[in-house]
Amino acid sequence: MNIWEFVTNILFQPASLAVLGAALAVILPGWGSAKAVGFCGEAVAGVMSEDPSKFGKALVLNILPATQGIYGFVVAFMVMIKTGIIGGGYSLTLNGGLYLFAACLPMAVVGYISAVKQGKTAVAGINMVAKHPEASGKAVTSTALVETYAILALLVSVLFILFMPAALTAAA
Amino acid sequence: MSIAPMKKLSLFAAGDDCDAIVSGLMKLRCIEIVTADAEKEALPACEYPGEKADAEASVARIRSAVAALEKYSVRKFALLKPKITVDRDAFASDGSSERAWETVGKVEENLKETSRIEDEIRAAEDLLRVAEPWYDDTLPLDFEGTATTSFVRGSLPGGTDIGALTEALAERFSYLTETSSGGGTVYVGVYTLNGYSDAAAKLLASVGFVKAALPKSPKTASALSREASSKVSRLGKEKEKLTEELRTLALEIDDLRVLCDIESTVLETFRNREKMLSAGPVNYLTGWAPAEKQEKVEKFLSGFACAYGFEDPTEEDDPPVLLKNNAFAKNFEWVVGMYSYPKYGSYDPTFIMAIFFCILFGMMFADAGYGLLFILVAFVGVPALKIKGKLKKNITMFGWCGISCVIMGILFGGFFGDLPYEIATKMFGAPEFKQAIWIDPVKDPLSFLIVSLGVGAAHLIAGMAVKFYILCREGHVLDAILDIGLWWVLFGSVALVALVPNVGIWVLVGAALAVILTGGRREKNWLMKPIKGFLSLYGLINYCSDLLSYSRILALGLASSIIAMVLNIIGTMPGNTVAGWALLIAVGIVGHPINIALNALGAFVHTSRLQYIEFFGKFYEDGGREFVPATEIGEFTDIDDE
Numbered sequence A: 001m002n003i004w005e006f007v008t009n010i011l012f013q014p015a016s017l018a019v020l021g022a023a024l025a026v027i028l029p030g031w032g033s034a035k036a037v038g039f040c041g042e043a044v045a046g047v048m049s050e051d052p053s054k055f056g057k058a059l060v061l062n063i064l065p066a067t068q069g070i071y072g073f074v075v076a077f078m079v080m081i082k083t084g085i086i087g088g089g090y091s092l093t094l095n096g097g098l099y100l101f102a103a104c105l106p107m108a109v110v111g112y113i114s115a116v117k118q119g120k121t122a123v124a125g126i127n128m129v130a131k132h133p134e135a136s137g138k139a140v141t142s143t144a145l146v147e148t149y150a151i152l153a154l155l156v157s158v159l160f161i162l163f164m165p166a167a168l169t170a171a172a
Numbered sequence B: 001m002s003i004a005p006m007k008k009l010s011l012f013a014a015g016d017d018c019d020a021i022v023s024g025l026m027k028l029r030c031i032e033i034v035t036a037d038a039e040k041e042a043l044p045a046c047e048y049p050g051e052k053a054d055a056e057a058s059v060a061r062i063r064s065a066v067a068a069l070e071k072y073s074v075r076k077f078a079l080l081k082p083k084i085t086v087d088r089d090a091f092a093s094d095g096s097s098e099r100a101w102e103t104v105g106k107v108e109e110n111l112k113e114t115s116r117i118e119d120e121i122r123a124a125e126d127l128l129r130v131a132e133p134w135y136d137d138t139l140p141l142d143f144e145g146t147a148t149t150s151f152v153r154g155s156l157p158g159g160t161d162i163g164a165l166t167e168a169l170a171e172r173f174s175y176l177t178e179t180s181s182g183g184g185t186v187y188v189g190v191y192t193l194n195g196y197s198d199a200a201a202k203l204l205a206s207v208g209f210v211k212a213a214l215p216k217s218p219k220t221a222s223a224l225s226r227e228a229s230s231k232v233s234r235l236g237k238e239k240e241k242l243t244e245e246l247r248t249l250a251l252e253i254d255d256l257r258v259l260c261d262i263e264s265t266v267l268e269t270f271r272n273r274e275k276m277l278s279a280g281p282v283n284y285l286t287g288w289a290p291a292e293k294q295e296k297v298e299k300f301l302s303g304f305a306c307a308y309g310f311e312d313p314t315e316e317d318d319p320p321v322l323l324k325n326n327a328f329a330k331n332f333e334w335v336v337g338m339y340s341y342p343k344y345g346s347y348d349p350t351f352i353m354a355i356f357f358c359i360l361f362g363m364m365f366a367d368a369g370y371g372l373l374f375i376l377v378a379f380v381g382v383p384a385l386k387i388k389g390k391l392k393k394n395i396t397m398f399g400w401c402g403i404s405c406v407i408m409g410i411l412f413g414g415f416f417g418d419l420p421y422e423i424a425t426k427m428f429g430a431p432e433f434k435q436a437i438w439i440d441p442v443k444d445p446l447s448f449l450i451v452s453l454g455v456g457a458a459h460l461i462a463g464m465a466v467k468f469y470i471l472c473r474e475g476h477v478l479d480a481i482l483d484i485g486l487w488w489v490l491f492g493s494v495a496l497v498a499l500v501p502n503v504g505i506w507v508l509v510g511a512a513l514a515v516i517l518t519g520g521r522r523e524k525n526w527l528m529k530p531i532k533g534f535l536s537l538y539g540l541i542n543y544c545s546d547l548l549s550y551s552r553i554l555a556l557g558l559a560s561s562i563i564a565m566v567l568n569i570i571g572t573m574p575g576n577t578v579a580g581w582a583l584l585i586a587v588g589i590v591g592h593p594i595n596i597a598l599n600a601l602g603a604f605v606h607t608s609r610l611q612y613i614e615f616f617g618k619f620y621e622d623g624g625r626e627f628v629p630a631t632e633i634g635e636f637t638d639i640d641d642e
Helices: A003-011 A014-050 A052-083 A094-131 A133-162 B015-028 B049-070 B088-093 B096-134 B162-171 B197-206 B221-273 B291-301 B329-339 B350-364 B368-384 B389-412 B419-427 B445-473 B477-499 B501-519 B528-537 B539-571 B578-618
Strands: A090-092 A169-171 B006-014 B032-034 B149-157 B174-182 B185-193 B277-279 B282-290 B306-311 B622-624
Touching: A003 A014, A014 A052, A014 A090, A014 A094, A052 A094, A052 A133, A052 B539, A052 B578, A090 A094, A094 A133, A133 B329, A133 B445, A133 B539, A133 B578, B006 B015, B006 B291, B015 B221, B015 B282, B015 B291, B049 B096, B049 B221, B088 B096, B088 B221, B096 B174, B096 B185, B096 B221, B162 B174, B162 B185, B162 B197, B185 B197, B282 B291, B291 B306, B329 B350, B329 B389, B329 B578, B350 B389, B350 B445, B350 B539, B350 B578, B368 B389, B368 B578, B419 B539, B419 B578, B445 B477, B445 B539, B445 B578, B477 B501, B477 B539, B501 B528, B528 B539, B539 B578
Parallel strands: none
Antiparallel strands: A090 A169, B006 B282, B006 B306, B032 B282, B149 B185, B174 B185, B277 B282
């Protein structure tokens, strides 16, 4: 099998494309969230070594960037339902596969970037909480601002998937 | 609903009465004692360095005793540990206080003895380790040779050619005996004829001989070891006895905790007294009290020979802020506090915010099952576990949100996700049905999005209404109508365009023109007026982006319901069998708490954000300082701060 045959016969199949999109929606935001929660955890450990009583406030900031991974998972799950991987009952056209692949991209790309950037804001917030625990609400708010874009990406990806034109699917 | 008006207390009292007055005020818990400005009043501050140091030392002693006993105490879990209810005065007068001090003394004695024994055990164990290679040596450890020879013990690196070394030593009138070997080392003793020690020592040094550091003792190594090991076991028993004593003393740990709070309160009294100024025989105290507590304070002070006055705050003052809310809204005050307390004399938004907080949280976390759990924890668990104070408010707030979650869960179809649906269809083969009585956000997200934006619009308009109210209260009725009222006309006309296009479009144009014409009215320069007016129409974009921000309700609602759905789908896969039900329960017990933890946090953070940025942004004046009254210390004991 040459490359051309691989592309047309295997990669450019409806289910492959949709699954590729879903996989990216899990991989990239999950990767970003893991990275961000990881370096936030390091910052929290640093603060804890000084004053363990701030753990509650620091923990909220620590897990804020975890949500992108969850959003990615939600998108992937909706693709699984749409493609019939879960539940069955659908079969896609090639355009449908490509459509779902594209629908996953906002979540996949924005999810990764926003998780990492949110993590950096959260680290700054954790360091601030170490000095001014009473201002933790402000730190949480400015960290949550970053997430707005992950939420918008999630909304767009989800709406794309839910409102997929019926012509792109055919009952199996 | 409001910010409590404050009164400034100025008090002159005889130096001898100060202790009673300050500790009495701390019991009343309605005065925030302010550090008096020594420079402005040109008076020296009161100082109690000796008393304070004594109190600090007492607290430190009790704390270390409590810390030592905690290990052996039955009640370990700090979060669930209810506070001790005790009458402090009775505790001090009925001899409990002396007994508690005796216990502290016993614990200190015990700890001292324990550490001495531990040191001895360590020394004996060291000896055992050092003596071990010489067990087979029958000579006493202090043996250093006979009349004509010298004797030295030491070690050689493993792998040394002992035979060759013995021969080489023999040439220097020395004799080597091997005692033992192990761990890459050979232990030897060397006899040398008097007068040849230098030559032998040089040779030994060249092969890496190290002289053994052994205790000088007329006994053999094995005899010494026997003694040491019997000592270790005897000391071990003594230590066990001391631990047992600590275990018994730990039964009295609560008395020590009460004592700790009492002594900490003494220390706190001195700290508060140092905030006063000294004016010869009298001391000067300033503080803030809520106006409604004035009478209570006056009644207390009437028992002392002192002069005092209550004044209203002036422009220069920075009074602390005490929020006054009903039983529902007071649980949400800490959410306001997380942002910033409102400025003194401004508007307290807690009540309105609390209502929207419940609605928004409920929509983001629309699940009746999860909501019931919240209600159970907040309204059954908290009283049962006697949780009080800040933690109680935190949890109770989620309880109120839980009520909203139940209502929203019924409307939008969530009971542990789609658990009833999955069980009915997968386990019992029921036909498909709609679980939500209104809108299912997973099946019909667009309708849910519209509802979300509608709630958002109500929230924004409520924020603007608060600003409208504040402006009117300050007498700027015209500003209220032009800056807020006109926008409402504009919003209304957008809706009107959709219903009656012919009329609506003209109302819309009219309102927009009015905004442009009035937007620049504060500008002095006539050229700038129309420009500023046009720019104020730009506010429309801000309102639009504020409104779109509420689309996060849909996103967070979907995230929590879809994760619950995934759990239910996995759990019901095997169908209606024993294994199937077991899997469903197992997946539920592990999965749903994780979903609750993650998504309740998300719902909380994003609801707060909508309050702080979209809602507070319309009117809020921040920068207030929380009212923190002087109080007795209640770290372990219940001081009933309701």
